[in-house]
Structures are given as structure tokens and as C-alpha cells.
Amino acid sequence: MILEMKVPSPGESIKEVEIATWLVKDGDYVEKDQAIAEVDSDKATLELPAEASGIITLKAEEGDAVAVGAVVCHIDTEGVKPSGDAPAAAAPKAETKVEEKKVEEKKVEVAAAPSVAQTPPSAAAGHPSPAARKILDEKNIEASSVTGTGKAGRITKDDAVNAVPSMGTPTGGSRGTERSKLSMLRRKVAERLVSAKNETAMLTTFNEVNMTPINTIRNEYKDAFKAKHGGVGLGYMSFFTKAVTRALQMYPDVNSMMDGDYKIAFDFCDISIAVSGPKGLMVPVVRNAENLTFRGVEADIKRLAIKARDGQITVDDMTGGTFTITNGGVFGSMLSTPIINPPQSGILGMHNIIERPIAVNGKVEIHPMMYVALSYDHRIIDGRESVGFLVAVKEALENPMELLLDNNPKKAFEL
Secondary structure, three states: OEEEEEOOOOOOOOOEEEEEEEOOOOOOEEOOOOEEEEEEOOOOEEEEEOOOOEEEEEOOOOOOEEEOOOEEEEEEOOOOOOOOOOOOOOOOOOOOOOOOOOOOOOOOOOOOOOOOOOOOOOOOOOOEOHHHHHHHHHHOOOHHHOOOOOHHHOEOHHHHHHOOOOOOOOOOOOOOOOOOOOOHHHHHHHHHHHHHHHHOOEEEEEEEEEOHHHHHHHHHHHHHHHHHOOOOOOOHHHHHHHHHHHHHHHOHHHHEEEEOOEEEEOOOOOEEEOEEEOOEEEOOEEOOHHHOOHHHHHHHHHHHHHHHHOOOOOHHHHOOOOEEEEEHHHHOOOOOOOOOOOOOOEEEEEEEEEEEEEEEOOEEEEEEEEEEEEEEEOOOOOHHHHHHHHHHHHHHHHOHHHHOOOOOHHHHOOO
């Protein structure tokens, strides 16, 4: 029996996928539920499992775009699984008789070209005069790279003055190019980023955060937190996520989006966390982050990051989201203007932490500082709300004990 395998629907809005990689070859025997291909949608990379055991015949090439419901392969369910223990037949050794032939070497006489009388080069050729030598040394130029114009090829002072240090030649190095098609996921990311720039009134406001209070708390409790919660670490993202959900509740316009002539406001905070996966940037969502504890936030971010790293992220994991946090600081970024993740109206950019001198109570002190940036859609968020939101985030991060931990870190961290 020949089974036609069709592309299943990865999500409600997805009509087409792309064959990223075949994990089997034409004519291979496959087991039921074995991953036979990786397919790219515009939101995620998914594995395609075999629906039955048998011999597979591929009907699409890598890189082909195929519609949801289209046939991509046949599986002959009556195909016999090849035996793995049958020894391969030994190939007979062919005896090749080589007749030895004596080849008589012929001496080829090469007529010597008639010698042409040449004037032997002068010993002065290529040698600089004392004045020229001094100039060349000052310029750090080798005499062998300068052509002398003096008597018998000697390098004169003028030759040295006019000599230019070698900047290398434009030839000799590799100048190859490679043309490769972008994955469907990368093409969709590019399309959405351009759309966000062209279709929103995007503006960015900046502030800075003194990370000393958070560092102090983390240093005191991170070991106990990790031991208590099965290896889940106490990172910066839980502090930022809790600070963001608090600020979103204070400034609900930032937690809303445009829909034509209407504004859609949310009474929940689904926070999209930008992570770097093997296929590019992905933005899985932490649902109802306003109701999660620090442990809940850290555990969910860890779960989603592992799925993204292993290529197991699903469309449902990335669907929705009311606000995005992106952390370019892990790559060393000092400052950036993050692009809104449409149809959301705001995105918070975190950056690297650098020790800088700041004024504290009239005195100069060194503190670990981070720049933060909020990009927002000015069509729906005014300057007062955007600046107020970012200040609220800053206040919570600089006073986490009172504003995020309710002055009881052991209870907040569930220790």
C-alpha cells in the first residue's frame, strides 16, 4: 500500500511551508514517527514525522515551497526493512597482469640559446646613499622596494623622499562569493522588521539603570535559589520581566496595539522574550507574566530558550505577546534602538552592564550601569506614557526590595 504523506498545518494562519532539510534519502526505510524532514514556516522550524513504516519516495526537493496539504512523499508500507546483519558480499579481487615493458628513454637535446653579452650589474644598484638610507629608515621602507634613479641604479635622496610605503596589493587574496537562499523564517523576520519601520510611527526613548541593588540581591540569594528550584538560576530577566509587568499595569497604553481605527487594550501581560536560535531570531511568549513568581518567570524562560536552541519551538509558543523584551547586552551591545515586534506597540531593549562613575548624593561613585531603550508606536503611545513607563521600569530595578520583592526576598524567591 502506498501512503501519501501531506504537509500538516503548523498553525491557523500558515498556508505554506518550505522543505528546509530532508533527514532521509530517497529509497530509505523509515519507521513510524521517525523525523524525516525539517520544514520552515514563517514562524518556526518544525519536524515532519513519518506516518507509517516503509520505503520512502521523496516528492519535493530541499528549498521547495509547498502548500499545506500538499503531498511531499510516498511511503510504501509493504516495503521490507533491510536486514542489518547480513554480511556484505566480499568483492572478488581482480588480478591484473601487468606486462612489463622496457621503455627506452630518448634523450632530447635542447639547443642552447646563443648567449647574449650583458653588462654585469653594478654593485651600487639598489643601494641607497647615506642620506637616502636615513630617510628610508625614518619612513620604515625597505630599500629593496625602491627603484634607484641614480648612477648605476643607486637610490638617491630624491628617490627616498618620493618613496611611498607599500599598502599591499588588491590581488592574491580570496575574492569568492556565495549565494544562498534565506530560510522562510528569516525572510518572514525581514518582512516584519521592514513592515514595522514603514507602517508604525516608531520612536525610541532612553534611560539608564544602576544595577547595584539587583546585583547585591542576586549575589546574596542566587545560590540558595538555584539549589531550591532544581537548577533554575536567578538571572536578570526575572527582575526585568517583573519590572515591565508592573510598569505595563501603570501605563496600559503601552500594553495595547492598533487594529485599523481601533485600539486593543489588554488586561494581561504576555511578554515576548527575544532569543537567538539556530535558525535566527525567535520571540517565544511568557504567558500571564504578571501572575508568575520569580521562579515561574525564570523556569518558563529557560524552558522556551532550550526549545529554541534545540529547534523544538512551536508556532503556539510564539503566537501572541503584548510587549517584547530583548537583551542585546549578552552580545556586548552598549546602546541600540530596538525595532517594534508588530502588532505590538512597545519593546524594551536591555544592554551590557558597564562600571561607570555617577553622582550619588553629591559624591562620585563607581557603579554597574545599564542603558535601557524603549521603542514605541507614537500613533498610540504619547511621550508622557512612554517616558513614564521607562521611568517606572528604572524605579523598580533600582529599588527592587520594596517595589518587586515587597521587602521579603525569601518569600518572593520561595526560599
